[in-house]
Amino acid sequence: MSASDRAREGEGEGIARAWVAHLRAGGTSTWREARQDGLSAQGAGGPGAVHATIADPAGDPLPGAAQLELVRRLNEECRRQGTFSDTARRALVDLALSRGAPGRGLADHPLDTGPGQSGETGSDEATGARPATGAGPAIGAPPVDPSAVPAGELARGGAGLLVEILLRQAALPSSAARTTPGGPDDRGTPGAQGGRAPRRPPTGRRPWGRRFQLAGAPATVDRARAELAAAGHHGGARPRRVVLLAPPLERGLGEVWAARVQAGAPVSWRDFAARWSRRDDLPPSADLAALAATWADLVGPGRVHVLFSPDTAGVAEILRLRRASSRAQRAVPGARASAARPSGALTPAGVQALARVNQVLTIRVPAEQRDLLRAQVRAALPPRGAGEGASAPALPGDRGWVLERAATTLEALRAGGYPVHGDPGSLSQLLTGRDRARGGDVVDAMVTALVTVVGAQPANEGG
Amino acid sequence: MSSRTVLVHVGAPKTGTSYVQDVLFTHRDALAAQGILYPGDRFDAHFLAALDLMELTWGGLEKEAVGAWDRLAAEVRAWPGTVILSHEILARASRPQVRRALASFGEGAEVHVVLSARDLARQIPAEWQENVKHRRVVGYRDYLETVTDPSRRGKLASWFWGVQEVPDVLDRWGATLPPQQVHLVTVPRPGAPRGLLWRRFADVLGLDASAYAPAAGRTNPSLGVPETALIRRVNARVNKGVLANEDYREFVRELLVHRTLSQRTGSPRLGLPEDVHAWAATLSATWIEALATRGYDVVGDLAELMPDPSPEGFSDPDAPAEAEVADAGTEAIATLLVETARLAASERSLREDLHAAQRDLDHVRGLWFRTKRAVVHGADDNAVLGAGLAVYRRLRGSSSRSA
Numbered sequence: 001m002s003a004s005d006r007a008r009e010g011e012g013e014g015i016a017r018a019w020v021a022h023l024r025a026g027g028t029s030t031w032r033e034a035r036q037d038g039l040s041a042q043g044a045g046g047p048g049a050v051h052a053t054i055a056d057p058a059g060d061p062l063p064g065a066a067q068l069e070l071v072r073r074l075n076e077e078c079r080r081q082g083t084f085s086d087t088a089r090r091a092l093v094d095l096a097l098s099r100g101a102p103g104r105g106l107a108d109h110p111l112d113t114g115p116g117q118s119g120e121t122g123s124d125e126a127t128g129a130r131p132a133t134g135a136g137p138a139i140g141a142p143p144v145d146p147s148a149v150p151a152g153e154l155a156r157g158g159a160g161l162l163v164e165i166l167l168r169q170a171a172l173p174s175s176a177a178r179t180t181p182g183g184p185d186d187r188g189t190p191g192a193q194g195g196r197a198p199r200r201p202p203t204g205r206r207p208w209g210r211r212f213q214l215a216g217a218p219a220t221v222d223r224a225r226a227e228l229a230a231a232g233h234h235g236g237a238r239p240r241r242v243v244l245l246a247p248p249l250e251r252g253l254g255e256v257w258a259a260r261v262q263a264g265a266p267v268s269w270r271d272f273a274a275r276w277s278r279r280d281d282l283p284p285s286a287d288l289a290a291l292a293a294t295w296a297d298l299v300g301p302g303r304v305h306v307l308f309s310p311d312t313a314g315v316a317e318i319l320r321l322r323r324a325s326s327r328a329q330r331a332v333p334g335a336r337a338s339a340a341r342p343s344g345a346l347t348p349a350g351v352q353a354l355a356r357v358n359q360v361l362t363i364r365v366p367a368e369q370r371d372l373l374r375a376q377v378r379a380a381l382p383p384r385g386a387g388e389g390a391s392a393p394a395l396p397g398d399r400g401w402v403l404e405r406a407a408t409t410l411e412a413l414r415a416g417g418y419p420v421h422g423d424p425g426s427l428s429q430l431l432t433g434r435d436r437a438r439g440g441d442v443v444d445a446m447v448t449a450l451v452t453v454v455g456a457q458p459a460n461e462g463g
Numbered sequence: 464m465s466s467r468t469v470l471v472h473v474g475a476p477k478t479g480t481s482y483v484q485d486v487l488f489t490h491r492d493a494l495a496a497q498g499i500l501y502p503g504d505r506f507d508a509h510f511l512a513a514l515d516l517m518e519l520t521w522g523g524l525e526k527e528a529v530g531a532w533d534r535l536a537a538e539v540r541a542w543p544g545t546v547i548l549s550h551e552i553l554a555r556a557s558r559p560q561v562r563r564a565l566a567s568f569g570e571g572a573e574v575h576v577v578l579s580a581r582d583l584a585r586q587i588p589a590e591w592q593e594n595v596k597h598r599r600v601v602g603y604r605d606y607l608e609t610v611t612d613p614s615r616r617g618k619l620a621s622w623f624w625g626v627q628e629v630p631d632v633l634d635r636w637g638a639t640l641p642p643q644q645v646h647l648v649t650v651p652r653p654g655a656p657r658g659l660l661w662r663r664f665a666d667v668l669g670l671d672a673s674a675y676a677p678a679a680g681r682t683n684p685s686l687g688v689p690e691t692a693l694i695r696r697v698n699a700r701v702n703k704g705v706l707a708n709e710d711y712r713e714f715v716r717e718l719l720v721h722r723t724l725s726q727r728t729g730s731p732r733l734g735l736p737e738d739v740h741a742w743a744a745t746l747s748a749t750w751i752e753a754l755a756t757r758g759y760d761v762v763g764d765l766a767e768l769m770p771d772p773s774p775e776g777f778s779d780p781d782a783p784a785e786a787e788v789a790d791a792g793t794e795a796i797a798t799l800l801v802e803t804a805r806l807a808a809s810e811r812s813l814r815e816d817l818h819a820a821q822r823d824l825d826h827v828r829g830l831w832f833r834t835k836r837a838v839v840h841g842a843d844d845n846a847v848l849g850a851g852l853a854v855y856r857r858l859r860g861s862s863s864r865s866a
Contacts, residue, residue, distance in 0.1 A: 061558060061638070064557075064558075098559060099559050100517075100556075100557035100558065100559035100560045101557070102517070102518030102519070103517075103518055103519055103520060104519065104618045104621065104622060105618070105621050106615060106621045106624075106625070107555055107556065107557040107558075107621075107625045107631075107635065108557055108558060108635070138613070138746065138749060139628065139630045139631055139634075139749070139750070139753060140628070140630075140631045140634070141615055141621075141624065141631075142613060142614065142615065150616075160518055266520070274703055275703045275704040276704075277703075278702070278703030278704060278705070279703065279704050279705070359520055360518055362520060362525055362526060363514065363515065363518050363519065363520060363525040363526075363528060363529065364518060364529065365529065366529050366530075367526065
């Protein structure tokens with residue numbers, strides 16, 4: 001390396017330290033902007049936005065590019081949410097800059113401080129680390145512009161940070177296993193009523209109500225169950241009729257994946273899909289033929305109804321629940337609200353982010369305490385809007401196996417003699433669009449959850 | 464050394480680490496009597512601690528690792544003398560993780576980092592084999608292209624460089640230590656005197672090499688080319704939910720690889736193709752040059768990190784001799800048949816024990832219970848009996864059916 005190269009590299013490190021300080025102070029400039037600002041400031045003699053801040057102390061190792069980019073995005077989200085103090089933000093940033101990312105991936109992403117204008121920014125997970133621009137020995141991972149760090153690496157760091165924050169916030173009481181999970185606002189203390197069991201809220205269940213059971217794709221079933229409950233129809237054990245809710249098979253598989261992730265599975269959509277494709281089989285709650293046969297053994301095939309493209313009105317019609325009384329609705333306060341927020345309503349990116357968090361929870365938190373933390377993360381992830389797509393993206397790779405499975409399912413349902421409602425052909429409908437959540441969306445979901453979790457703490461002097 | 468000394472052996476994989484760990488664990492009581500602690504109450508305690516430190520998942524084993532590093536570090540802090548920690552995956556720790564590890568040893572501890580290293584021409588094939596033994600199906604040439612790509616993109620390359628890039632590993636672990644507390648043990652070349660590597664380890668760990676006879680038990684043996692090709696094909700058939708991780712560990716990795724196929728020493732050994740060998744030699748020269756300037760304590764010779772000249776006759780595991788693979792496959796089938804017969808005999812014996820226990824229980828329960836059970840069993844095949852039982856259950860108000 002020549003003397004001029006060394007001088008330029010030292011200059012690059014100086015700009016980097018100013019940029020780190022800028023980020024610690026809440027700045028949101030990119031590394032490219034910082035370099036342009038720093039270089040032009042030196043050339044013109046005027047302080048730029050980044051240059052004006054006090055540089056991070058020399059001697060301490062520079063944080064990695066992935067940490068820095070995550071912090072920049074956290075600052076952006078803090079500004080967007082604008083709900084808590086700079087002290088809380090600074091604590092979040094300091095923690096993000098001090099800890100390594102969990103799991104596999106590069107041990108370090110050195111910041112590219114080499115001479116020359118920082119290169120083109122990459123986009124999402126498809127973009128890997130750029131080769132070093134410096135001419136030093138080929139030791140260590142190649143330096144990289146933070147905006148080119150793959151989204152998967154940012155999400156990896158974000159997941160570790162999120163779990164670390166939850167653990168540090170002492171949101172985990174020693175009696176965590178006995179606390180009912182239910183989100184950050186669910187802080188009910190068991191036994192707070194002087195040892196008496198809490199009174200069970202009125203369910204609106206009527207002894208003369210119809211006994212039915214819903215089965216099939218988890219989110220679809222949850223939604224229908226909640227809407228029927230809001231109208232005073234609760235079904236229950238020993239049903240006389242069973243309705244199998246059958247959305248398109250590909251969509252149903254996505255619902256199973258989302259449900260499993262929300263129950264703690266650390267599995268990505270790609271791995272989930274590959275596993276079932278390899279087995280050429282269906283998970284139990286998406287296997288309509290097996291579900292129908294199981295229920296038929298208990299109530300008889302004539303009482304197992306299969307509803308394609310299901311909606312609650314269709315279920316009510318099959319069960320002859322059309323006279324759902326307004327009185328029943330009044331008897332169940334809050335039922336409408338719960339129906340409006342079904343448990344499966346995360347975006348595919350949100351589910352993918354939660355799957356990453358599950359990986360970290362597995363290694364950081366004892367099994368009996370994971371549900372509580374997962375519920376907090378779940379509540380902090382951005383919800384999916386009404387009518388906003390499916391629980392999962394399209395299946396990756398060749399989708400022939402799922403079409404074959406749909407065909408054999410229909411054949412089995414026909415052979416079983418079950419009453420069928422709706423269009424059986426809808427079972428084979430395929431989703432259009434991407435076959436994975438966009439990496440950038442997963443990072444956005446993770447960043448939103450991080451800032452929401454920090455902002456939700458009363459100790460953070462909100463506002 | 465100060466009164467509290469912590470020696471952290473951080474790798475690298477495939478450099479005799481299992482051998483060292485076996486000796487240390489086997490002799491831990493004798494070591495403790497000499498004031499040297501090899502902590503942990505189970506053989507894999509250091510592995511679990513490393514998983515915890517790096518928040519790494521490992522085929523479900525991570526569930527046993529929650530809090531393992533803090534427990535190990537507490538033992539370190541509580542011991543007044545020398546402590547040795549050893550696990551090869553520690554080599555992958557990032558700088559923040561290294562900072563956490565060193566801080567966890569407490570104030571006043573003199574920390575020494577030990578890294579054992581072997582030349583790249585042996586490490587690259589060994590790492591691919593290790594990947595195959597951990598269910599991967601990636602071909603050898605694809606693997607070589609991945610690890611030689613400067614971007615280090617993907618899990619395979621990032622892991623390989625994370626644990627095998629000697630100057631970088633030592634930079635991460637040794638950045639805050641005086642260079643004389645950073646020890647690099649080089650693995651002797653093939654044909655070196657037996658026991659030389661152990662003597663080097665013993666030297667740096669402060670042990671009497673002759674006093675602790677290496678145990679014959681646990682090693683991490685290598686496979687030949689056709690055997691590795693066979694396991695890779697097996698992986699393709701049993702992955703993605705066909706064989707659970709714990710079953711894979713027991714039947715494929717332990718039974719087939721470690722106890723059966725690794726004993727076949729006559730098959731061709733895996734090396735590097737000529738182009739990659741030349742690339743590895745160039746890179747190794749860069750490493751040796753960088754390491755020579757750092758002032759580390761080198762136990763052995765840096766020149767041992769330079770690969771031997773490329774041997775002739777590279778045997779390609781992506782296109783193995785099919786007869787040799789079939790031969791290895793036949794031996795694998797025979798081994799699995801013997802194991803199946805052993806498990807079947809064990810199951811028969813357990814069934815007999817169970818039936819005997821049921822007979823004893825029936826005898827104790829008496830005639831009324833046996834009659835009720837006969838009715839319930841009969842109801843499965845007799846419609847009248849079944850209907851009667853259903854009426855009885857309804858009247859009684861309970862059912863054994865699950866909803």
